[in-house]
Amino acid sequence: MRISGLATGMDTEQIIRDMMKAHRIPLEKITQKKQYTEWQMDDYRSVNRNITDLKYKVTDTMGRQSTFMQKTVNISNPNAVGIKGLSAISEFAGTIKVDKLATQASLQGGMLTNVKGSTRLEQLEGYDGEKIIKVRAIDKNGELGEVKELKFSATDTIDSVIKKINSETGVNAFFDEYTGKIAMTAKNSGALKGDVGTPSIVIEGKLGDVLKLTGTHDPDDDNSPKFTAGNNAEFIFNGLKTQRASNTFTINGFEVNLKQVTTDEVTFSSAPDTDKIVESVVKFVDDYNKLIEELNEKIREPKYRNFQPLSDEQKKDMKEKEIELWEEKAMSGTLRNDPTIASLLTNLRQLMSSQVETSNGEFISLKKIGIEPIKDFKENGKLAINEDDLRKAITENPNQVYELFAKSATDTDKGGIAIQFRKTMDGFNAVISEKAGTTGTVSDNFAMGRSLKSMNQQIDRFEDRLKMMEDRYWRQFTAMEKAIQKANAQSANMMNMFGQ
Structure with missing residues (x-):
């Protein structure tokens, strides 16, 4: 039981609170250190995330051959081809004459009388409970694919049958209520290999009979199915007469799309798509410069030593705006002069000035394609581009520009700029992750996490000691109050006795 100033009239609670303030100073210093460490850890992680994002972006663009092999193709008749x-990798030129376009095989069923899309199977003429239809169609290799057996219930409708056929087989089907017929088209175009008499769409099962999709075509019977075979595309490419199952195919890394039959040869020629390649390189340099700027800001950010993290008690006496302005300065400079970031900046500057040996034994650098460090030392290693020189290098030898950025690394060769950039960033990521961890990492697995865990333990132990100390003060003051109260009572009794 706590007795507060009943006998002495003292504000015991305020006295103890003031006494405890002095004892709490070491705890506040630990708490401030913990808060600052958390801010520093967050800043390390933010830098690590930004570097990781850029690392993958560079890998997916400047680290890929396709970025530098982009082509523009001039075609004499783009409506046909x-x-x-x-x-x-190399340029592409020549002629092409289209004799026949590839077509898809089709199957047109017989007429279903008085049938709609919503008609149930059990309502069809000839339906006797058979619920299976087997569909087989030409595959991408020009051969009959595997049989797809589909099962239905009596309450399934024409529409639900069509939907399942389309989603699970090699044909696209639809039901035309106007003619009462089901029509199918093979998803893959071209002629079936082997026996030319074999249809490339095969329907089996009694349900197929009911839907009038099976049987032999009779020109005089509108209720008989009609099959039309698919054709391969036939064309003459640079004097070679050849075929493809599809109108879209690839030759030497170029995608060819046949659109129309032609009577004359269509000429074509390719050249590097300089604009797109330049755009990719400029984006890389812009992103690199942005990173350099952010990292330099971090290690040069001012540190305000007089602005320490605020305690909860201090925040109670401040306005929200005052707290915001204070913490803005308190959070500044957490990575000032950080040796890991400074080392990364040095490595990046050296990397951007290095040379890469190409496959023909020549050496090439960013400087040779018009990219150099800005001479103003205040720019801290940012790069500048001379687009005229860059375009000239791409036009004259796009493969060499590709090797400068994306040449693969070997045991004796560090590889291109983008490859080395990725490796440098991987090393930085590993160092920072070991120091500050990543979101969700167990605290025992990184240095700052272990430090924060130790601080939390210190805070808990200190809180326990302070609670014990406060309880002791209360016991002492309570004992004093009781003693004075007892003395006062004895004094009053004596006065009463003398008064008698």
Whole structure:
């Protein structure tokens, strides 16, 4: 039981609170250190995330050959033939004459009388409980694919049958209520290999009979199915007469799309798509410069030593705006002069000035394609681009520009700039992760996490000691109050006795 100033009239609670303030100073210092460490850890993780994002972005663009092999293709008749570069290393030129376009096989069923899309199977003429239809169609290799057996219930409708056929087989089907017929088209175009008499869409099962999709075509019977075979595309490419199962195919890393039959030869020629390649390189340099700027800001950010993290008690006496302005300065400079970031910046500057040996034994650098560090030392290693020089290098030798950025690394060769950039960033990520961890990492697995765990334990132990100390003060003051109260009572009794 706590007695507060009943006998002495003292504000015991305020006295003890003031006494405890002095004892709490070491605890506040630990708490401030913990808060600062958390801010520092968050800043490390933020830098690590930004670097990881850029690392993958560079890998997915500047680290891929396709970025530098982009082509523009000039075609004399683009309405008849379309050509675009996919992964071509060399240039592509010649002629093409289209004799026949590839077509898909089709199957037109017989007429179903008084049938709609909502008609149930059990309502069809000839339905006797058979619920299975087997569908087989030409595959991508020009051969009959595996049989797909579909099962239905009596309450399934024409529409639900069509939907399942489309989703699970190699044909696209639809029901035309106007003619009362089901029509199917093979998903893969071209002629069936082997026996030319074999249909490339095969329907089996009694349900197929009911839907009038089976049997032999009779020109005089509108209720008989009609099959039309698919054709291969036939064309003459640079004097070679050849075929493809599809109108879209790839030759030497270029995608060719046949659109129309032609009577004359269509000429075509490719060239590097300089604009797109330049755009990719400029984006890389812009992202790199942004990273350099952010990292330099971090290690040069001012540190305000007079602005320590605020305690809860201190925040109670401050306005929200005052707290915001204070913490803005308190959080500043958490990574000032950080040696890991400073080392990364040095490594990046050296990397961007290095040379790469190409496959023909020549050495090439960013400087040779118009990319150099800005001479103003205040820019701290940012890069500048001379687009005229860059375009010239891409036009003259796009493969060499590709090797500068994306040449693969070997045991004796560090590889291109983008490959080395990825490796440098991987090393930085590992160091920072070991120091500050990542979101969700167990605290015991990284240095700052272990430090924070130790601080939390210190805070808990200190809180326990302070509670014990406060309880002791209360016991002492309570004992004093009781003693004075007892003395006062004895004094009053004596006065009463003398008064008698």
